[in-house]
Amino acid sequence: MAANAPIIDLKGIDVTFKEADRTVRAVKNVDLEVAKGDIYGIVGYSGAGKSTLVRVINQLQRQTSGKVTVSGQNMGALKGKALRQARTKIGMIFQHFNLMNERTIGDNVMFPLLLGSKLSRHDKQAKVDELLDLVGLSEKKNDYPAQLSGGQKQRVAIARALANDPEILISDEATSALDPKTTSSILDLLKNLNEKLGLTVVLITHEMQAVKSICNKVAVMQSGEIVERGDLLTIFSKPTQQLTKEFIETSSQIDAALANVVAQPSIQHLQANERLVVLSYAGASTDDPLIAQLYEQFKVTPNILFGNVEILQNTPVGNLGLVLSGEGDAVDKALAYVKEQGVTVRQINVAEYQAELARKAAEADTNAEGEA
Numbered sequence: 001m002a003a004n005a006p007i008i009d010l011k012g013i014d015v016t017f018k019e020a021d022r023t024v025r026a027v028k029n030v031d032l033e034v035a036k037g038d039i040y041g042i043v044g045y046s047g048a049g050k051s052t053l054v055r056v057i058n059q060l061q062r063q064t065s066g067k068v069t070v071s072g073q074n075m076g077a078l079k080g081k082a083l084r085q086a087r088t089k090i091g092m093i094f095q096h097f098n099l100m101n102e103r104t105i106g107d108n109v110m111f112p113l114l115l116g117s118k119l120s121r122h123d124k125q126a127k128v129d130e131l132l133d134l135v136g137l138s139e140k141k142n143d144y145p146a147q148l149s150g151g152q153k154q155r156v157a158i159a160r161a162l163a164n165d166p167e168i169l170i171s172d173e174a175t176s177a178l179d180p181k182t183t184s185s186i187l188d189l190l191k192n193l194n195e196k197l198g199l200t201v202v203l204i205t206h207e208m209q210a211v212k213s214i215c216n217k218v219a220v221m222q223s224g225e226i227v228e229r230g231d232l233l234t235i236f237s238k239p240t241q242q243l244t245k246e247f248i249e250t251s252s253q254i255d256a257a258l259a260n261v262v263a264q265p266s267i268q269h270l271q272a273n274e275r276l277v278v279l280s281y282a283g284a285s286t287d288d289p290l291i292a293q294l295y296e297q298f299k300v301t302p303n304i305l306f307g308n309v310e311i312l313q314n315t316p317v318g319n320l321g322l323v324l325s326g327e328g329d330a331v332d333k334a335l336a337y338v339k340e341q342g343v344t345v346r347q348i349n350v351a352e353y354q355a356e357l358a359r360k361a362a363e364a365d366t367n368a369e370g371e372a
């Protein structure tokens with residue numbers, strides 16, 4: 001494998017399921033390159049094709065067409081023992097942990113080592129101890145899965161997935177059944193393993209929050225296709241697709257803040273020279289100088305309604321909701337200047353935004369009735 005070749009290289013992947021009464025094209029012509037050491041998030045709603053796509057990486061799911069290369073090996077050409085061998089280098093964890101309840105924690109972690117590891121009996125035991133130590137569960141070696149919390153069970157599953165020293169770990173909704181605090185401790189563990197062992201992680205989730213906390217790259221999937229992809233900062237500060245924006249908004253609470261704001265009478269009756277805007281930026285631009293310049297350069301008065309700054313990949317990413325007011329075309333000029341500084345400007349038409357909120361609420365009601 002060339003030094004800078006991606007560790008996972010998917011080219012033109014299609015997966016079609018044929019059933020008696022229907023055909024589902026679950027993955028449509030997807031290309032995906034994951035570099036060694038990436039924590040690559042794949043985000044999308046249920047049914048988008050995420051699981052099917054990642055199961056192609058270890059060939060638990062064979063592609064209908066396209067080429068899968070992992071660590072330089074053409075996975076589609078492997079069968080039998082060679083395929084089993086290649087799979088040991090790709091660990092996988094799931095939402096429901098998939099532990100063997102009648103075996104101890106130690107034996108669960110030992111299990112993959114019994115299937116063809118060349119280590120001696122003594123070294124296998126030492127490996128189990130080392131793995132349990134790595135995930136912080138040394139004391140639970142002789143307990144059974146039923147005695148553990150969900151977060152602890154997922155740690156056991158992670159230790160088991162690492163038994164054969166994989167280069168890649170695929171996490172399929174591994175935190176979806178966990179509470180927020182446990183989720184964040186599992187995500188921290190994955191990040192830690194990535195740094196400590198150089199493990200490449202592919203993280204499937206429907207929660208942008210998870211992507212935000214540990215991924216360096218993200219792909220957004222919809223109806224079997226990747227609709228947007230890129231490094232985390234670019235995707236968060238300059239999303240282009242509506243679906244990406246939706247996922248980001250659910251994780252940043254900006255829309256919840258905006259919904260509160262547009263419910264206020266003073267905002268519903270803005271003057272002709274007033275504008276409601278949300279400014280989003282990543283990196284160098286910070287609130288203070290920008291806000292000061294609005295007034296100093298353009299005599300535009302900013303009234304700050306809400307704001308938040310998060311640190312992604314060591315870089316501040318901020319969102320700021322403002323009402324801007326100024327004489328003549330001062331607000332337009334100020335906004336043009338702000339855009340030149342690399343800040344994304346979203347102008348909110350209050351009446352249209354309220355209508356949109358009402359439409360979404362009605363849609364949610366209809367869906368809830370359908371599910372009831």
Ligand SMILES: Nc1ncnc2c1ncn2[C@@H]1O[C@H](COP(=O)(O)OP(=O)(O)OP(=O)(O)O)[C@@H](O)[C@H]1O
Pocket residue numbers: 017018019024025026044045046047048049050051052053173
């Ligand atoms: N073995 C299968 N046979 C038939 N259809 C399948 C099979 N596996 C998946 N599908 C269909 O493929 C589509 C994509 O499913 P997939 O599980 O990959 O989506 P997902 O994004 O991972 O969603 P979820 O998080 O709900 O699993 C869905 O329409 C699903 O019903």
